[in-house]
Structure formats: C-alpha cells, structure tokens
Amino acid sequence: MFLRLEPGVCGAMTAFEPPQIASVVQLAEPLFLVQGVSVYMLRLEQTDTVLSGNKPFKLFPNLEMARLTGHTTVLSFGGAWSNHIHALAEAGRRFGFKTIGVIRGDDGMPLTQTLTFAQNCGMTLLRVSREDYRRRHTSELIDSLRHNHGDFYLIPEGGANLLGVAGCRKLAPLIQRSLEGRHVDDVVLACGTGTTLAGLVSGLHQSMGSAMPHVRGIAVLKGAGFLKTDIKIWLERLDTPYVADSWTLETDYHWGGYGRCPPALMQFMRDFECKHGIALDPVYTAKMVSAVFQRIEQGLVEPGKQILLIHTGGLQGR
C-alpha cells in the first residue's frame, strides 16, 4: 500500500506523507528594522519539485481515502492555470491513479502550460463551458460525469473539503519543527478557499492550545467575507474549540479580485524577487507578502512582533 515517491528537494517522501520540515529564512528589509518587526518566511514551495506548498497537505488525505474506498480514478475541478489541477495530475502519475480534470471555460483555446503538464501526466481534461462549470456542485452534473467516465473519487475545486482541512493540520508540527524553538506571534498565509487556514488553526490549537500564534489569512478573492463562515464551520467539524482571537481573515488585499495582478503588484513581486531571491506567484503569495508590507508600513504591526509568512507555492502558474 505504501509506495515510495521520487525524492523531493527536502529528501525522499513516502506515499501520502506530506513534508515534515521546510527551511525558514529571515527577510531583511529596512522597513522591518525601522518598525522593529522581524519577518520570516517558511519555504514550503521548496519541499518538492512539483507537489509543494500546501498541495500535499490537502491532497494526500483525499488520495488515501480514494485508495481505501477502492477508487482508481480521481476527478476534480479547476481553471486553466489551476495549481490544484497541476498538483493532482502529478500526484495521479506518482501514485498510480487515473485523473480527470474538469476545466472551466476556454474550450477551443490552446492548452495552457498548466494543462499541457497535466495532460502529459496522463490526466484526462474535460473542458466545459462556464455555465456547466457553475453546476459543478450539482448531482446532475456529477451523475452525468459518472455516466460518461465511470466511477471516480471526487475532490472539490481547490481540494476544499474536510479531509483537505484535516490534512492541513499537519502544517502545525511542520512549522514548530522548522522554527527550531524560535517564537512567532503571527503566522500569515494566502487564502483562496480558507481550507489551509482552517487546518492550520486547528493543528496549532491541537498542539499549542491558547499559546498558539495568531493566524492571519490574506484573502485573494474580492468579497471573500463569506469564507469566515466556511472556516468557522470547518473548525467546528474538527472539534476545534473557539480560541478568542486565534485567527483573522483580511479581505482588503485582493488587488481587484482573484487572478488580477495590476502593474504595481507585478512590480512589487519583481522587486521582492530581486532583493530576496525568492520567487512569488501573482495570484496568492505576492498578495500575501505585499499585504504584510502594507500593514507594517501603515503601523498596523506592533514593534517587537515576530511574523512568519508561509510560502504556499503556486510558482507553476507564473
């Protein structure tokens, strides 16, 4: 049942075991010195050549469940540049699952690099209209997919289900191990569906109780306030007791909405990459890092604070 994976950057991984440790670097910036804050980055994007960032945490428990329930095919949904589809295709190739990606819109357009990669991994791509894609939660669409393609294990768009959240709890011990005893006050990460944040809050609460750092999610979607309810529901379902003030979702740093990358954000990303030698992606991590810079500039971070940014990957989509 346990297969061996190809070695990743941080060494060999066994099947369905996400990375245990990642490197942490301190970011040196005049702004941070002036404001008296220390900022570190957890380099999850370096943990594997393809299955890096938050992806193994969300996908592996789902793949384990697929295997336990006797499924040989896994189906999921995503856009033409989806990090989730990219990672699922690679996971299918490594672990011996057939994969089907239901792709939003752009039928008739040439394949993006993401979709070309997925297809080369053996993923069957079903490009559907935006109208059909909107019906992805309906039993009607799922039944017709089963009718046409046989049975499959279904992973929702973005890996956003309870198993995905539960898998992200493993980020907590990884962070503690990687920090090697260093204290942090705030952990900051980009949020699309809130799955990763919910799992991280639950995991940190499990291991540290009320001594856990504050978790701050930077929503990359416009109007993402609704995610707070999703996150609360997931935390309840994982029996994570309410810890006052343990997490916040910031909804003002989306730069116009999901997938939007105005020139100023692009410039920020380039400058950051030049200065620190760390590549960011425009959809998630650049927004998260620039939000932290803005908050420090605006004096919203108290002097003396130690902040850990999580680099959740996504570089394939650049």
Ligand SMILES: Cc1ncc(COP(=O)(O)O)c(C=O)c1O
């Ligand atoms: C690179 C990257 N960072 C952050 C996220 C946000 O994760 P979540 O949807 O769990 O909030 C995603 C989406 O999975 C992602 O691809």
